[in-house]
Amino acid sequence: MAEAPKKSLFALLRESQVWNSIFRHGPPDNTRNRSLAVLTNVFLHLHPVKVRKSGLRLKYTWCAGGTTFFLFLVETVTGLLLMFYYRPTSEYAFSDILDLRSQVPLGIMREIHRWGAHAMVIAVWLHMLRVFMTGSYKPPREFNWNIGVLLLVLTLLLSFTGYLLPWDQLAMWAVTVGSNMARATPFLGNEGPGAALLKVGDISLVHAGDDARFALLAGRFVGSGALLRFYVLHCVGIPLVAAVLMAVHFWRVRKDGGISGPL
Amino acid sequence: MPAKNEEYARSLPLLNKVFAWSSLGLLAGTVWMVWDDYYRPWKRVQREFHALTAKKTETAIQQAEQAVDQNALKQIQEDLKAAQAQADQRKREHDALREKLDRADVLVFTTDTHYKNTKSIYDATRFEYEELSHQNSARAAEQQEKLRKVESLLAEYKLANEKALATQAELKKQEEAILGAEKVLEKKRADLFAGVERLQKKLAAVEPQGFLMKSFEVMRNAPLVDFMAPSLKIQQVVPNGQNKDINFLTIPRVDRCQTCHLGTDQTGYENDPQPFTTHPRQELFLAGKSPHPVDKMGCTICHRGLDRATDFFDAAHWPDSSEQQAKWTKTYDWAPKAHESSPMLPKRFVEASCLACHSGVVHISGAAKWNKGRDLVERVGCYGCHKMRGFEGLRKAGPPLTRLIWKTSPDWAAKWVENPVAFRPATWMPRFFGLANNSSPEEVARTREEIRGIVAYLFEKPEPGGFPRLPGKGDPGKGEKLITSVGCLGCHAIARLEKTPPTLRRRFGPNLDGIGSKAKPEWIYAWVKEPKNYFPETRMPNLRLTDQEALDITAYLTTLKAPEGWEPGEAAPNPPLLDRLVEQQLRARMTAEEVQAKMASFSEHDKEVYLGQRMITRYGCFGCHLIRGFETTPPIGTELSEEGSKEVDRFDFGYVKIPETRHDWITQKLENPRIFDQGKVKTSDEKLKMPLFNFTPEEREMVVTVVLSFVKEKPPLSSTYLLDARHKALEAGRRLVQEHNCQGCHLLEGEGQEIRATIARKMVEEEGIGEEDADSRAVAFSPPFITGEGARVRSDWLFHFLKGPTPIRPWLAARMPTFGFTDEEADTLLRYFTALSESPFPFETPPPQPFPPGEMAAAKTLTSKDYFNCFSCHQQGAKKPEGDPSGWAPDLALANSRLRPDWIVDWIKDPQKLYPGTKMPTFFDPASFDTSGPDDVLGGDENLQIKALRDYLLTLGSARMGS
Amino acid sequence: MQGFKAAVDGICNPPILFSLIFALFFVAFLWKRVHWIWTPKACILLLTAGLAFVGFGLTDPNFHAILTKPDNVPIVGMLFLVGFFSWLSMYLGLKNDRRTAANLPPVEKLESEIKILVWPDLVYTEMLCMILWSVLLIVWSIYLKAPIEEPANPAKTPNPSKAPWYFLGLQEMLVYYDPWIAGVLLPGLIIVGLMALPYIDPNKKGNGYFTFAERKWEILTFQFGFLVLWVMMIITGTFFRGPNQNFFGPFEHWDVHKLVPLSNINLSEVIWVRVFNVGLPQNWLVRESFGITLVLAYFLLVPMVLGRTLFKSFFEKMGMVRYQILVFLLLCMVSLPIKMYLRWLFNMHYVVAIPEYFFNI
């Protein structure tokens, strides 16, 4: 039999010390080992050992939350790789993007990153829609819903900050238009209601050089300062906060009774 | 365990199947991605180029092999055999030598080692001594002693080493004597095949031979491993400092064009198709020694397009013609690239790039199309309506209209304004009426009324004065002769006399057709006598005509009548229409009541004058003409100083279906300036008003090139063409040369002497010789070449000559006119000519005095009849040569005051070199200079003879040289 | 075909389009007669119709140009996904409603009783999802290059210049509201409202399973906000707003020179000048007193009236504070369509116009 040596080889492998040092349980074909497979694995132990059957149903969950998380991972990996070729300065940003297209090996990384980002925004929305439609924000999950809303905002911000980085006309003006709204923040933006009241004599305290938009852009218009600021926010600031919130989110999913279902 | 827990929610085999299929999909996707990333179009292009080069190299190898001198090879091989045999014979001797040499090598090594060791000890000891003595240590003296010892030891070892080296060298020399011949021959043989070998290496590089090398070639370019030593590589140039300027940003340029355009800087691909073609004019572009080497300038600085692109589409190629576009669409799927503000310039407009770096010059050498375009722009006076950088402060392009009645009649003017081309097909005056947006019957009625107004305004209150009646009668036949000979045709063309279209320089002055129907004879007479009386700023010079000559010319010019069927005349007045138009104009500026009051106060004539004034404002006539009341009105057109950088979406293409590019829009605008009104509803005041210029398609292309060259982007100072003192002098001079059309008559800097064609034509007609021969004959009978004028004549003479010319060349019928140069202008021209010939300004060295004995006598002999017989042709003051003046030559009595001494020497040595085609024969054959002079004068020394001639000539005329 | 295109372009005119969408929305959700659209057959039909429309549209150069802009492709995908999943949730919800009506527990209830081991069912599924997503992303990336235009140039504004697509709803609101409302207040309220949702939702039913009957109000409100005021605004902002932020039908050429009359009038002008036929008062407070009163009335009086009438049950269930928050948020949301209609029907620029302090409503 041709399979005989194969089988025995596999068996041998299974008996080896190396194998056993890694997998501390037998083949996951019985309940105990199947539980252990999840419990003893650092990546899998995010999950409980058991879930409701409804939580397994695509029709029910749409797999939107998982997809979002997966896309977050994709964005992290591709983003990390892109940082090797991208310099967030006004002189180089644009041409570095051009180079990603014209000469960098596997410059397709940028496409994956960008489309992944769009997909992630969509996935978050669908996730929210699903959670709402199944009423899963209701007690005891109110707090987790709130975390989710924050994560939605962060996802949009991640996408928005990343939008500037190619430093082309599309990017710059999208961000100019987007960030212009900040200048209308009541009291904090120089064209916001109430800003005109913040005045000592002739000296206005809120003007284009110190308002909310200025803080966002590090300047009166979208320039090198804004590029650097958005880069740091995009690569470090927001992902960090998002990662923390995600951890809380996942943890709360389990603590609040697992993937939701009728109580 | 309860069985319930063993439940599986899904069918594992199904999941496995899904897993298998999706993994296969993932694998396929990943591989596809890698391949997609790897397979770039430029790699195919590079492979093609390698194949092409291989083919060429193979042919070259064959040729080189055939070129190898077989006889020489045979000889070398035989010699080599002999040399080997000889070396074999002396083998024993050589062996012994070898042994000695080995020993010598050992000795060299040991002595050298000793020396080096001792040297290090010496350095260390010296350091210690210095240290100790610095510390005033007691041990310093002791150390010094030690140092001295080491020093002597060092000297000893050095000596020994030198000796050993000398021995070694001597032995090597001996060995050379035995083996040398063989080596030399080997080298000779290698040299014979050097060319072939070099080519073979090249071939191996582009087309590896043999299975091993071929597989290696595949390997090194394979996906994922192609980072090690690929032969297909992106070629890029990072031009220093040639950044792209975008507002506050400077993006470094990285030109990757040569990734595909591989043959550009190599010769031998001239006839190959793109992208491999050799760049034309290597002496100017790309080559290392040219002013624009590719590794410093790159490509996109001139051609534009996206510098970093490695793909046909991304690079923003732009087709030069619709055929090319069709071809590109087929081969490359070409389509206009959106979001590219600087796509490549179509080839025909590429000279538009020159100006950015070569700003502030009149002409850019090598950019013929741009130069001509610039001349055209100046000629037709685009700057009158459009502000453009570089055209500031120029005279208005057209004549003044402040004293029009002196010259012509309102009837003529009205008809002329309506359609200048109908009267004079080759005029520069553009056409405002009867164009795309104003030729409907109502429009024509309206515009005729407008013209009535304009004419009424122009003839209203002219400057007082006028010209007296003609003093006599002229002969048109003589007039024609004069016109064709005194030089009028250097600047003017007369259709009746032309066989081929006149060149641009010969269209410098107005075309004279129909002048007899246009101008009053009194005016013509006064004008040709002294143009500045009528038009102080005119460029028309004074030809110093006698009264009779002027009368003859007047008589001839009055015979030049308007084309058949052309009649002067104003349109009949149309008071209701006039009222409406005037009201319309007034209404835009005042209330209805005010309008009524105003209308009531106007007489019919007042209304016309008012309408005329409004229309002159609207059409901007004052851009080109001086018009009373509009002396300081600013121009009406859009500024064009940065037109070449204007965003394409800021051009209004209206409903005209043309490709949306700058050059297509500008071309269209020149071709049919009102077309963009097509399909739009506009009031008469809103309509486009740019007039139609009388350009041929080629001329239009030239003008577009110039307009495209007005860009916002400024290249860095380091790559700008900066003018040094000499070039500043040249530029200032060129501007004057340009303004006075010197090149219409003279050949200057390789261009001009366009009057020659008319002289040749005359020769053909009058002497009956063939056209080609006439042209080369005409060289000598045309105004002279003056490129070398700065080296030829004395500055002070030239100054006075320019201010008031006197005849120099008796055989020329054409006269140097009096331009009325100011001192500054004459000075500028002087500096220009001296800068052009790199001659000293303004002084020149007089030859040393006194002359050597016998020199004058020798010179006199040389000039005598039996020798060079100079005065057979040359005038000498009042002494005229025999025969017709057409065979005469310049007055040698002028040499003293006119010519530079050094130039005379050069001139006598080889006149043809300084002035190809001159009538002055070569007396001293440059090919056999030392034997070309007479043997019996000054000992047959040609240089002395020439010097003697010069010195003699300088004593002729006035006593400037000192008697 | 030209007729069809012209008809579509005609419909795609803000007042008509939005009125149509509002009507369609309420009809689809509330009119029982048309609930057949929440069946699989109808889904397939609608999807096919949608695809057919897109497919047909792509033959038109203008439509093609807008739809295939690289950054717009995901939006098209998003539209189909949002549509499909909205349908799916309604389909499942209605199914459960029928079960509830028959006194049966919802489907999810049955399944949630059963617990399944995560290994391998869940993790395996997750892994397959990841692989399939990877394949999708890779193929998508190979086919569609990420856009890159010209280098950023602060001196040259592209026409139109737009925010990233997910913010185009906000940009669209800017047409009707000043930035401080459209760009700051309303987005802030959206976030606040979403976060407040679990606390102001008095309905205890429908937790953890799809249903419509049990949560009509909530679903209607949420979907109105999401589908109509968010997604529809994005569609408008992305596909219908062309150069100069002018409105263009999907088959219309984006002509830079298109001109549309845009003359708007403030409420104060209407009242003082048109109604009272006097000049505008100097004092802004006096000038805008009507507008301010109106706005105050909207936010203060309307809740009171509603609490007594339509929302009586809510008011009783939730108590004062939660009720006020709920109604305030609802009123804010509804203010957008109100303002839109005011603009379309009366050319109303501002209800309250105090440009002196950048305070315009």
Place this chain on the structure above:
Amino acid sequence: MPDDPKASAAPSPVPAPPAAGEGVTRRGFLSWIGVAWVSFSGALGVASLSTLRYFFPNVLFEPPQTFKAGFPDEYIAGQVDNRFKESFGVFMVRDAGVIYVLKAVCTHLGCTPNWLEAEFKFKCPCHGSGFYISGINFEGPAPRPLERYRVVLADDGQILVDKTRIYREEKGEWQDPESFIVA
């Protein structure tokens, strides 16, 4: 058509637990899962390799390794030319009938030597190593002569310096015909 609520009243039947070896043959099972894992690892492998490849840029923005250094007659015999010292780190030397290119790096500790015209030698400013015009060391701590770069005549007659190939005297490589050009 509305679903019959009763029809789906019962939960969908749970599939029978597919215990290993049951239902499916082991072979079939193995082959599907085998194909799956092989192609999955294959995909991961390709992805990893290409990620590795990502770290090797295709173009560099450093000064090029080969450059054209003008025409031979631009160099004066018996002189060391410093024109490319700063930009490319080389001395161009024309001496004894040949032109060669010395790498401007001292063989001792890598400083850049200077050419002292008056003393006719290279002198390293760091530790005083001295080299003859040929590049051979004669004083100071430098252990071996300066290195030479490959130099050839390009097709257009210009000198082409190739810094990727080094010739070392102590290995006898200065005899190589590409370590100098005859001028």
Place this chain on the structure above:
Amino acid sequence: MKRIASLVVAGCACAALGMVPARAGSIVGKVTYAGPAPAPKTITVTKDKDVCSREPHPDETLVVAADKGLANVVVYIKDAPAAPKMAIPAKNPELDQRSCKFHPHVQIIPAGSTMDVLNNDGILHNIHTYPKNNTPVNQAQPKFKTRMSLKFDKPDTVKLTCDVHTWMNGWLIVAPHAWYTVSGPDGTFKLDNVAPGTYTLSYWQETLGSQTAQVTVPATGEAKADFAYPAKK
């Protein structure tokens, strides 16, 4: 048998004929002027009259004989790749300047040959050439230089003048191959040793320009190629 043999012989003969270089024919003809003969003009000598007036100076630019024969027409075969090179003569062709006149007025020399220019007048002349392909020359020839050489490398039609005596005027044809000739005073010409075939025959006259005609040259004998120049307008 006999028949076959004769056929073979005939065949061989034919073949041999084909191989042996064809015998050459010649072209003879007469160039005439169609218009009325222009009245003979005499050039007025304005300079160095004692020397220059030794000979009469008729205008040589268009010389028509009484029977309309046109002199000084260059007749040659155009585009003849098979034509033999014109042999370079052992003795250089000469151009004589006598009585301020070029002798001969029109001359044909082979390309690559050197022409000797003679000055027999004992006064200053200068030979000024107007070539199209060769380098132009304007060489003075004072009294002491009685003989001067000019080399012409490329085929050309060269106008010759003297700038001292402006009326002096001559032509030099630098011929690329041997099938060139110039018509005599009576207008007749003869081209010898022309391989059989059909050619374009070119006629060139300094004021009348170029004309062409077809001519077929037989294997032996003469082809007639009379030609009448259309009258000058």
